[in-house]
Each structure stands twice: as C-alpha cells, then as structure tokens.
Amino acid sequence: MTSVLQQETYRHEALIYAGEDDFVAKTSRFLRDGVAAGEPALVVVSARKIERLRESLNGDAEGVLFADMADVGLNPARIIPAWREFVSAHSAPGQRLRGIGEPIYPERSAVELVECQRHEALLNVAFQDAAGFWLLCPYDTEAMPPEVIHEAKRTHPYLMNGDSQVSESYYGLDSISQPFSAPLAEPPADAAEVRFDEASLAQVRVLVRDQADAAGFSRRQRDDLVLAVSELAANSIRHGGGDGLARVWQGDGELVCEIVDAGHLGDPLAGRVRPKTGQPGGHGLWLVTQLCDLVQIRPFPEGTTIRVHMRRR
C-alpha cells in the first residue's frame, strides 16, 4: 500500500500503539529516521513521554524539538497554530518535516475529547498544501476505548501499521469542511442570560463579570472571560444579524458562556489562524481561542452557537 503515498504529499497518519513502551519504540524509530534524513521534527506529547523519548533517543535528537501537549494543547484549537509556526519556520523548497502530536489522552474530559477529535479532522484541512510534512498522531489502545481508536481511523487519511496504509474509513476533506455538528448538552434552565444588540453590548460584559466574581475567579481570569464573550457578542453584531443571546452558567469547577445568534461561520479554521498584526478583522475568534480553555462552535439551521469554557485556577 505504501506506493500510493507520494513522498512530497502531506501525510497525516494515526499510529495505533499499545502502552508506553510500544509508544517509545515506534516513535523513536520514526524520529531516528527523520534525524538521519536531516528532517527537522517537532514532538508535542505529555511531559512524561517527552522524558521517555529523550532517554530512548539518547543524544540522537539533533533537530528534534519538544513541547508539552498540556501547555500547547490545553485548548485543542491552539494546536494547529503551533504546527503552523513550526511548518512556516522550516519551510523551504523540498524541505521535509516530521511531527508527532498526541492531543488525545485519558485525562481529557468528554467535551474536550470531542473538540480534540474535531481538531484531528481539521489538521487535514489546515495542512493540505504543506507538501513534505509528515505528522504522526499516536493513539494508545491500552489507555483509550475502542470508539476513540475507530474515530482516529476516520480523522486520519493514513494509518501507520508497520508501513503506511490508506485508512479506508477516512472522512475525506469534503465532509470535514462542513460545519461541525456534534450535539451540545442543553444549557441548565437556571442559566443567567441577557439579549443584546449594539446598544446593549456592555450588558453582556456586566453579566459575565458578575458571574465570574460570584464564582470566585481571579481578576485576570475574569477579565479574560469578559473579553472573550464580548468579542463573540461583537461578532454577532457584525456578522450574526446584529443581535444575539448570551448565557452564563457554572459547570464543574468552571464557568461556561455561550452566544447564540443568526450568523453562519463559513471557515472551518476560524479562530485557528493567527491574524497578522494590524490586519482588519480576524482577531475576534483568535482572541477567544487564546483566552478560553475550550471553544465549541456549532451551527443549527437558523444560526450558530459558540460556547466557551474557563476553568477556575
């Protein structure tokens, strides 16, 4: 099956492994091959696995960069910009690059897992033109349930199983480019809410500020959440029909806010592309993604819901 892969294409590949030793053996081989071929590599996995990999590579890690997934990918929507930075920093004609990214691990909550799976799917859209970039995404069969492994085969066009193989169950770019419609849990009936338009946008900030104070958030976290939700509401005014509904409620150790409006978000990568400094537009969702712990964007027939989560630290 390997022959179907052109060397210079973008290869987004799931690596199914069983346990940490198997992880180290398989990813070390992948990295050693890259080092031998003079291909820069970035590894974004847990701190523990970084340590194990460094040991295993035993000084043969020249040109290999490491980053802790807990820092880079707490909010999985921040991972694509990190890969983008790595790819742009090394882009040169004919330059091949390797990456290992493991955004899905047992500590992820159920809502985080869904956004991580969406992230994995969007990696296919984000780097479709990144010729020569080979990105390996490890999945641990000993740590993750079978549904998660099945979904990995749908979000990755290739599977590494000794050799690279085409994944028969891959969703495909057309399907992935459609708005993401995984269901959201209903907001609680007692969620605080306010309707807003341009004249009353400040009331959205009052609502979020009050709720964050009541929930015992630090000033910094409160201000971050106020800014994020205000940006979302401003987007409703600009692109979402001029008004919307803001809701806020307390979750488990977190505050959840959502904005519902009549707008439609066309770009599946919205919020995952760093805007150029000073460029008009494109900053709102970027800020939201940088400030919040999790962002859920969902269309419904008459509009869009964007829900953000902020954990109390």
Added chain:
Amino acid sequence: MTTSPEAAAPVIQVIEATDEIVALDLEGEFDISAAPELTAYAERVLAAGKDLIVNLSDVTFIDSSIIHALFAAEGQARKAGRTFVLQFGTHAAVERVLEITGTDKALPNAPTREGAIGLIHHSV
C-alpha cells in the same frame, strides 16, 4: 434596555497637549459600538494637521474593533505626515488585548503624557 451603572459608558475628551499635538483622552469601556466615534475623532485631529495621542490610561475595556481603529488612525497619521502615539499602561485588561494582538510591539507607545509627547518630538 437601560444601561446598568456597572457598565462605564465611553467618553472621549479632546486635549490640546501642545500647539502641534492633540490628545484624545478616553475613559470607560470601548467596544465595537464606540469604535466609529473614536475613528471620527482621530480623523478630525489629523485633518487639522496635528500629531495625535490616543490615551487609554483611564480605559477599563477595549476589544479587537478598537485595536483595528488604532491601527487605522496610525495609518492615516502616517499618510498625513503626522505622528501617532498610543498612551497606556495602567489597566491590566487593556494591556492584555494590546499584548495578544501584538499592538504593544507594533504601534509607538508610552506610559505617560510626557513620554508620548517626547516620542512625537523625537520622531520629527
């Protein structure tokens, strides 16, 4: 809908800092609904042939539409052959937006009025 007392309405004061420099002293919360007014004030100052200071020291909130208005004002100042300086440095929530958007690195700025005037004199 009535405005709650906790939401500080945006106010712009026009101050003649020197014969050649006009400062816009902003106060309160500035979002997308206040951006057109800020742009109009900045245009008036530049049309009068003055250098421009936009002072965010007493601003408690800005969003990305204000960032856009600041870059637009700086671009217009440059086109008019005048100097634009941003004055800020007292409110963490404002500094954070300037920082994440890279505005603090991209636009000339100073923490005080004297510093802002100094930057304008220096640039001439």
